[in-house]
Amino acid sequence: MSIAPRPALPADYPFALKLYIEAIKPFASTWIEWVDEDQKALFASLWRPDDTWIITLNGEDVGWVEFRRTGDEIFLKQLFISSEHQRRGVGSRVMRLLLEERHGAAKSMALFVLKNNPALGFYERHGFGVVQETPTRFVMRRETGDAA
Template sequence: MGSGMARGSARAPRAPEVTLRAAGEADYAFALALYLESTRRLLTALGRWDEPRVLARFAQGWRTDQVQVICADDMDIGWIQVSQTGDRLHLDQLHLVEGYRGRGIGTQLIEELLDRARADGRAVGLNVIRGNGALALYRRLGFTVVGEDPEKLRMLWSPAKRQAG
């Protein structure tokens, strides 16, 4: 008899129960640190890391009223920012601390966003830095590439298209 776990079948721990809370200005430093951690490696690989530019872009995009802090296990584990432009929602940011990535949390949060968009008949857009492992998740959830530049891909999810799939 074996140990019950076949070689190569190790799985990431199950997703913990997560809650969201409205962000406050006190969350800026946490969000910035996580943003820098998430983007530095990707942008460096593309030869596009420019810390002053990245810091300015973060400061320009941060909107406390659009941000929710992701909490689990009695601590802050990430943040999500969603904005609305006309009839479209935009997933501006989604970042999780290292130990909580790959556990289905991002999938759960994006699926909830897509359910809300579907109910309202809205499309959802996002930008993803080239080389980001989340690209496969976005494609699996029905996002398609609608534009690109040297740094990122612009993706769009359409409720009609997803329902037809």
């Protein structure tokens, strides 16, 4: 299994949008009235290819991750793996790569996750703990020096 991240390009937008909608819509619909056109417009305003890696598995695009350094912390904005490639270690490999790549650059990594998203367990298995919550999301954090 060869997992390799590559920098995102503007041409990756349709792939990223499709995966985002497939992954988030079932969970976000619990908290908000999901209107496809509104969500597509929101996604378009937030898409940052410069902060994004496309995740490839044996040369095939299977996911994407967006992250940004803010001071001494990496903020993991998005991590999506296509449903047919989930629970196969792809996300774990990406998490390890992020933590190894960013270890010297930041002291911690933080993220938001919807409370009803099963990814919560994935993040807990990778050492993230809940540090704050809103009515719909958990804020999670872990030190980058910890084992992934």
